[in-house]
Amino acid sequence: MQTVPRKRTGNGIIFSQKAAPYIFVSPFILSFLLFFLYPSISTIIMSFQEVLPGETKFIGVENYKKLLNPHFYAALRNTTIYTIWTLIILIPLPLVLAVILNSKAIPGRNFFRSAYFIPALTSTIVVGVVFRLIFGELESAPANTLLKWLGLPPQQWTMHWGTGMFLMVFLASWKWLGVNILYFLSGLQNIPKELYESAEMDGAGAFRKFFYITLPLLKPVVIYVLTISIFGGFRMYEESFVFWQNQSPGDIGLTLVGYIYQEGFMNNDMGFGSAVGIVLLIIVFVINIIQLKVTGAFRKEG
Amino acid sequence: MKKWSLLLLVLFMAVSTFLAGCSGDSSNSGQSSKGANGATKLTLWTFGEQHAKFFEFMADEWNKTHPDKKIQLETTTYPYDDMHNKLLLSLQSGVGAPDIVDIEISRFSNYLKGKPQLVELNDIIDPVKDKAIQSRFDIYSKDGKYYGIDFHVGATVIYYNKELLDKAGVNPDEIVTWDDFREAGKKVVSATGKPMMTIETDGPWTYWPLVVQQGSDFYDKDGKVILDKDINIKTLTFLKQLLDEKIAIAAPGGNHHAEEYYGFMNKGGAASVVMPMWYMVRFTDYMPDLKGKIIIKPMPKWTADGKRSAGMGGTGTAITNQCKNVELAKEFLAFAKLSKEANIQIWKQLGFDPIRWDVWSDSALKEPNKYTEYFGDYIFDVLMSVKDEINSPTVTENTPKMNELVVQTVLYKVLKEKSMSPEQALKKVADEMRKQ
Numbered sequence: 211m212q213t214v215p216r217k218r219t220g221n222g223i224i225f226s227q228k229a230a231p232y233i234f235v236s237p238f239i240l241s242f243l244l245f246f247l248y249p250s251i252s253t254i255i256m257s258f259q260e261v262l263p264g265e266t267k268f269i270g271v272e273n274y275k276k277l278l279n280p281h282f283y284a285a286l287r288n289t290t291i292y293t294i295w296t297l298i299i300l301i302p303l304p305l306v307l308a309v310i311l312n313s314k315a316i317p318g319r320n321f322f323r324s325a326y327f328i329p330a331l332t333s334t335i336v337v338g339v340v341f342r343l344i345f346g347e348l349e350s351a352p353a354n355t356l357l358k359w360l361g362l363p364p365q366q367w368t369m370h371w372g373t374g375m376f377l378m379v380f381l382a383s384w385k386w387l388g389v390n391i392l393y394f395l396s397g398l399q400n401i402p403k404e405l406y407e408s409a410e411m412d413g414a415g416a417f418r419k420f421f422y423i424t425l426p427l428l429k430p431v432v433i434y435v436l437t438i439s440i441f442g443g444f445r446m447y448e449e450s451f452v453f454w455q456n457q458s459p460g461d462i463g464l465t466l467v468g469y470i471y472q473e474g475f476m477n478n479d480m481g482f483g484s485a486v487g488i489v490l491l492i493i494v495f496v497i498n499i500i501q502l503k504v505t506g507a508f509r510k511e512g
Numbered sequence: 513m514k515k516w517s518l519l520l521l522v523l524f525m526a527v528s529t530f531l532a533g534c535s536g537d538s539s540n541s542g543q544s545s546k547g548a549n550g551a552t553k554l555t556l557w558t559f560g561e562q563h564a565k566f567f568e569f570m571a572d573e574w575n576k577t578h579p580d581k582k583i584q585l586e587t588t589t590y591p592y593d594d595m596h597n598k599l600l601l602s603l604q605s606g607v608g609a610p611d612i613v614d615i616e617i618s619r620f621s622n623y624l625k626g627k628p629q630l631v632e633l634n635d636i637i638d639p640v641k642d643k644a645i646q647s648r649f650d651i652y653s654k655d656g657k658y659y660g661i662d663f664h665v666g667a668t669v670i671y672y673n674k675e676l677l678d679k680a681g682v683n684p685d686e687i688v689t690w691d692d693f694r695e696a697g698k699k700v701v702s703a704t705g706k707p708m709m710t711i712e713t714d715g716p717w718t719y720w721p722l723v724v725q726q727g728s729d730f731y732d733k734d735g736k737v738i739l740d741k742d743i744n745i746k747t748l749t750f751l752k753q754l755l756d757e758k759i760a761i762a763a764p765g766g767n768h769h770a771e772e773y774y775g776f777m778n779k780g781g782a783a784s785v786v787m788p789m790w791y792m793v794r795f796t797d798y799m800p801d802l803k804g805k806i807i808i809k810p811m812p813k814w815t816a817d818g819k820r821s822a823g824m825g826g827t828g829t830a831i832t833n834q835c836k837n838v839e840l841a842k843e844f845l846a847f848a849k850l851s852k853e854a855n856i857q858i859w860k861q862l863g864f865d866p867i868r869w870d871v872w873s874d875s876a877l878k879e880p881n882k883y884t885e886y887f888g889d890y891i892f893d894v895l896m897s898v899k900d901e902i903n904s905p906t907v908t909e910n911t912p913k914m915n916e917l918v919v920q921t922v923l924y925k926v927l928k929e930k931s932m933s934p935e936q937a938l939k940k941v942a943d944e945m946r947k948q
Contacts, residue, residue, distance in 0.1 A: 261604070263603055263626050347765055455593075460921065475596075477622065
């Protein structure tokens with residue numbers, strides 16, 4: 211008599227239709243609570259505090275007031291310009307390359323597809339070491355040898371703002387080109403062939419097909435890539451780290467995330483670091499909302 | 513209601529697996545646990561492979577002489593940044609810190625902010641204070657309490673490339689003041705076409721020692737910003753002049769630790785470099801072609817009665833407040849870093865100028881090793897001659913930030929970009945730091 215109901219409740223929990231969804235989503239909910247919501251909330255709280263061992267106290271908006279300094283502006287400027295450059299390069303170029311790689315007429319296209327993708331598999335830090343050697347300061351460094359070949363003066367790549375920005379954008383482009391090609395390729399494969407066939411019957415050339423069929427139908431993928439590229443640009447850290455290890459002269463390589471790291475960990479000012487983080491969050495949020503509004507991603511369409 | 517109880521149950525189950533994982537972890541790192549042979553376990557973090565080897569060696573020595581208080585030293589070597597950040601977080605959160613830890617001087621003050629999470633070491637330092645360079649303890653102190661013990665003095669010297677000086681007919685012994693140095697530099701440049709010295713534009717190791725050498729600093733003893741003091745402006749102007757007159761060049765790679773720099777110097781790129789004693793190992797390991805060609809001299813003076821060295825750099829070994837056997841850790845630390853034997857080993861194994869000057873004349877320091885082979889056996893004679901001329905910098909809570917700004921703003925804008933005058937740049941940074 212006693213064992214029966216207990217067995218039933220046991221089964222009841224395991225097989226209950228009501229409990230099943232909770233069990234299935236619980237890993238996500240838990241990791242969300244533990245690793246996202248809790249840290250986010252404590253970051254917000256810490257941004258109003260001076261965090262010192264044993265002496266943590268609230269200091270109002272003092273941390274946010276400190277944000278009005280040239281280093282934060284430099285970080286914001288570098289990060290914004292870097293993001294714009296990656297958008298300019300990492301959306302049109304992969305798109306064109308994807309269209310080319312998608313065409314059956316290209317010989318060895320599987321080889322090129324994988325060749326473009328391989329950089330994404332390497333670690334930025336490892337690549338950075340190689341890049342640092344290539345773009346070394348001495349005249350015998352590979353990049354400077356190439357410049358001399360072309361009759362140009364050698365550069366001190368990591369010492370100037372312009373060349374420094376070039377290094378970061380170049381490294382990012384080299385690394386992420388393949389990934390974006392992959393997104394666009396998968397988008398291209400979903401475009402029905404009939405559309406191209408009928409366009410050809412109407413006498414459309416390659417360019418017309420690209421602008422009137424490929425581009426509009428790829429729009430959802432483009433918006434997706436744009437969104438993650440904006441995130442990627444603003445959270446950039448490694449590209450700057452590998453060249454300067456957070457010690458860039460005259461702040462030429464300082465990024466917002468690098469600034470968080472510098473203030474929070476290297477200068478042990480967690481409260482201020484949190485404030486930078488919150489501002490970064492707001493910036494990325496606002497930009498992406500505007501971007502999604504403008505591109506019309508909120509409207510309900512396929 | 514039922515839904516909620518179900519949800520709670522699920523949460524409880526999942527959380528308990530998390531906690532089980534955690535508790536498994538913490539029992540592993542239980543610091544007070546005794547090893548199999550009755551030895552007490554002590555954990556130690558460092559960022560230098562050589563430091564770790566040194567401590568392991570000293571732990572073996574300790575166990576030989578203290579069979580009743582054996583320790584089992586567990587050393588872990590992390591990369592520089594990783595270790596300091598990990599330590600910061602574990603001290604901040606109160607769990608996971610090691611018993612003993614090596615903290616580099618430019619980061620040390622981070623750990624003294626607020627209530628120091630390190631153990632006061634006065635009772636082991638006081639007995640040997642008069643036999644060691646006092647200023648090396650001051651840099652790791654707060655309110656008269658000492659929190660770290662250094663490996664070395666870091667006495668700054670000048671390394672001349674004798675081959676280049678000979679070519680120009682310059683006798684290094686006749687270079688007494690920095691003005692002599694500049695004149696000699698002109699001769700070297702015209703005779704060899706090589707610069708007399710290299711200046712760090714992306715590192716503090718040229719400007720800072722020259723400033724400290726004159727008894728000045730970025731902060732005064734009370735922690736007030738004195739970065740824009742006259743001496744400091746003059747020193748930077750002097751460096752800028754050396755650059756403008758092409759007597760000196762900016763170090764290739766920006767600082768004296770860059771791969772480019774080692775290659776450049778190894779080929780006889782410049783006639784001298786000002787660096788602390790601990791730079792010797794970079795010569796022996798990265799510039800093998802200069803073996804026998806480098807001579808070590810005290811720095812040139814600024815005035816007739818000026819000092820000829822400055823104690824720069826350093827690593828303070830500290831005990832954290834999470835240590836379960838503070839007394840034992842202190843005893844071991846005193847043995848490993850303050851005893852006479854330890855100071856001799858610091859030279860033998862690490863090639864550092866040990867903080868206890870009473871060992872500098874010890875015959876053990878004349879024994880041949882890779883440094884005496886490279887430079888000759890007079891190294892400690894040079895050091896003895898400047899024993900009373902070694903100023904150390906003043907380190908405050910904001911030193912990490914100050915050095916960052918001096919290097920990234922002042923040195924870069926004045927020496928590299930040349931977009932600001934020494935006075936402007938120093939004033940600008942001084943004002944910014946005063947607001948901290």
